[in-house]
Amino acid sequence: MKFLIIFAFWLGGFQVLAVEQPSTLKLVHVLFRHGDRNPETSSLWETNLYYNESFYRQGYGQLTNNGKRTEYSLGQALRERYDDFLGSEWNINYIDVRSSDVNRTKMSALLVNAGLWPPEDDDVWLSSFNWQPVPYNYLPSEDDKEILFYMACSKLDEEIDKVLEQDDIKNYIEERYNSTFNILAENTGKTVDLFEAFLLYFGMEIQEELGFPLEEWTQSVYPEPLHSAAVDYYYIETNNTILRKITSGYLLNKILSDTENKINGNISPQNRKMFFYSGHETNIATLLLTLEAYDLTDIPPYGGYVLLELHEIDGVNGLKLFYQNYEQADPIPLKLPNCDYFCVYDDFYQQVQDILPTSDTDCIASNLDKLKRRRNIIV
Numbered sequence: 001m002k003f004l005i006i007f008a009f010w011l012g013g014f015q016v017l018a019v020e021q022p023s024t025l026k027l028v029h030v031l032f033r034h035g036d037r038n039p040e041t042s043s044l045w046e047t048n049l050y051y052n053e054s055f056y057r058q059g060y061g062q063l064t065n066n067g068k069r070t071e072y073s074l075g076q077a078l079r080e081r082y083d084d085f086l087g088s089e090w091n092i093n094y095i096d097v098r099s100s101d102v103n104r105t106k107m108s109a110l111l112v113n114a115g116l117w118p119p120e121d122d123d124v125w126l127s128s129f130n131w132q133p134v135p136y137n138y139l140p141s142e143d144d145k146e147i148l149f150y151m152a153c154s155k156l157d158e159e160i161d162k163v164l165e166q167d168d169i170k171n172y173i174e175e176r177y178n179s180t181f182n183i184l185a186e187n188t189g190k191t192v193d194l195f196e197a198f199l200l201y202f203g204m205e206i207q208e209e210l211g212f213p214l215e216e217w218t219q220s221v222y223p224e225p226l227h228s229a230a231v232d233y234y235y236i237e238t239n240n241t242i243l244r245k246i247t248s249g250y251l252l253n254k255i256l257s258d259t260e261n262k263i264n265g266n267i268s269p270q271n272r273k274m275f276f277y278s279g280h281e282t283n284i285a286t287l288l289l290t291l292e293a294y295d296l297t298d299i300p301p302y303g304g305y306v307l308l309e310l311h312e313i314d315g316v317n318g319l320k321l322f323y324q325n326y327e328q329a330d331p332i333p334l335k336l337p338n339c340d341y342f343c344v345y346d347d348f349y350q351q352v353q354d355i356l357p358t359s360d361t362d363c364i365a366s367n368l369d370k371l372k373r374r375r376n377i378i379v
Contacts, residue, residue: 035067043203045188075115
């Protein structure tokens with residue numbers, strides 16, 4: 001809470017008065033990545049000594065205990081940041097929690113809320129258990145254009161293929177990564193392109209995180225140049241306006257619609273304070289690149305998050321943007337190319353309106369009958 005310091009003078013001395021200042025914060029959108037996890041089969045290869053699911057106690061793709069701690073700590077960090085704004089008592093109207101239809105993001109949503117909403121006073125329902133249930137919602141994967149765009153939008157494959165066929169992009173990938181692709185293909189038995197390399201990077205990274213030694217041959221490709229190939233894939237996913245509509249436009253549409261409703265007093269319920277989106281690293285990466293707000297050089301970390309805060313300052317509504325990648329204690333303030341750190345809402349909207357989809361046709365492939373989808377894989 002911010003305080004205004006007032007000095008009151010009288011004969012013989014003075015007194016310092018602290019007067020509470022009203023907060024400018026009106027609404028918060030939080031997009032976060034799930035916690036540390038086990039690999040999916042799509043990121044492993046069958047000759048890998050650690051391919052079998054028996055090595056992963058919780059199962060393929062599930063949160064590890066480290067991942068649970070990551071997400072719980074994220075909730076505690078949000079509680080520290082927004083304690084005064086939220087208040088201590090949970091209410092269904094305050095927060096809307098949405099997850100992708102994936103186990104690790106659903107569990108992450110539960111864990112973040114456990115850290116954010118420890119029960120107090122009348123919310124304590126079992127004295128020996130410092131937890132209360134907070135509900136979340138999700139859409140079927142094929143309908144979730146906001147978070148699981150690569151499952152819901154068939155046009156993604158079509159448009160990425162077009163970008164990869166551009167001479168400059170094609171030449172860059174061939175020159176930089178062809179030898180890497182060949183090494184991967186020879187040792188994994190897979191047909192490897194940039195997308196397959198992207199998946200294999202996660203498999204190797206997670207295997208290393210879990211303490212399982214990588215095969216000797218991987219040293220020639222991991223972490224580099226495989227890490228760079230994975231980051232480059234995010235830039236491919238956001239290469240043009242059409243792709244930005246698919247990868248971030250639907251989520252931005254919802255965020256800005258809810259924000260505008262809050263500004264106009266039309267939001268329901270009226271006392272909504274926060275929207276949660278429990279998603280994946282690709283959601284954070286593509287959003288930051290779509291907004292041209294951050295020069296991405298690394299994979300968004302487990303528990304990384306983006307904040308979009310609505311503030312009303314001197315009667316003007318605007319947005320503040322932050323990214324937490326844990327390179328420093330506090331989230332990094334970001335700004336759009338032609339805006340200040342407090343970006344007037346109308347200016348923000350004007351800058352992104354070209355990438356806001358107008359209908360579902362922006363998501364559906366034109367040659368759906370002939371399209372063989374490869375990228376509708378949960379990562």
